[in-house]
Amino acid sequence: MRLANRGMQVADENKPGSGLTPATWPRRLTCSPETDSLPKNLLVVRFRGCPALVYCRLPSVRTFSAVIVALFLAAPGHAQKAVSFPTSDGGIVSADSYGAGERGVVLAHGGRFNKGSWEKQAQALAAAGFRVLAIDFRGYGQSRGPGDSDPMSAPLHFDVLAAVRYLRKTGAKTVSVVGGSMGGGAAGDASIQSEPGEIDLLVFLGAAPNGPAEKLKAASLFLVARDDASADGPRLPRIRAQYEKAPEPKELIILEGSAHAQFLFKTDQGERVMREILRFLSGKSSAPASAGAK
Secondary structure (H helix, E strand, O other), X not given: OEEEEOOEEEOOOOOOOOOOOOXXXXXOOOEEXXXXXXXXXXXXXXXXXXXXXXXXXXXXXXXXXXXXXHHHHHOOXXXXXXXXXXXXXXXXXXXXXXXXXXXXXXXXXOOOOOHHHHHHHHHHHHXXXXXXXXXEOOOOOOOEOOOOOOHHHOOOHHHHHHHHHHHHHOOOOEEEEEEEOHHHHHHHHHHHHOOOOOOOEEEEEOOOOOOOHHHOOOEXXXXXXXXXXXXXXXXXXXXXXXXXXXXXXXXXXXXXXXXXXXXXXXOOOHHHHHHHHHHHHOOOOOOHHHOOOO
């Protein structure tokens, strides 16, 4: 992408030597004085892979800034990278890595999903400054390990712990885990089995730990739809019971509707769910009206 305005030139990523690559775009920009060859307040935009230039005449510097922000939001997302790492019980976890930084987040999918199902949420987290690892549990994709023929009864907490430790070993200073349904249970069990301080925050989407919630070693946010139900009945009573046993600090947010876990992102509640996750992972407390056992 190339942005230019009278008095400013931003390096063209398609130009050799500009220093922009798919891995650094759009985070790296360079500016230098421009000549008067462009009309005043003319914005010139070139997107990667598109030979055409887009011209916009801007009435003010404030408008110019607003357009720049909008263009960045519409620009290609953070590139993902495929990685893999071993588990302590002899398995291998395949994952997609997004973003960079010292704040790590593991995304643990539900039984009907896989690592790719988190792409939109992973991009949002990466844009907020998190380094994200979306994993495939054993029995999904290229991941394997004991019990992978029946993932629902497999020791999936080993996969979560492997992801947490991979992030720690590669530079993360804090690591949180977001788990949906099956992945939420695995995230909770990983916290119970973890060393103190390994997992900093937990987000449960339509889920709760399979093990005793009072043994969780991390602050937790529980998000569940009021009418979420399985063949065994409503999920809220069990989730609420586990929430009540969980140590402080903790939050329970009950949303309207019946969508389960990651399916919440496909509803009109999806944006709120993502906001709540970002807020919690950023260390901000919830307003009284949106939290608690409602």
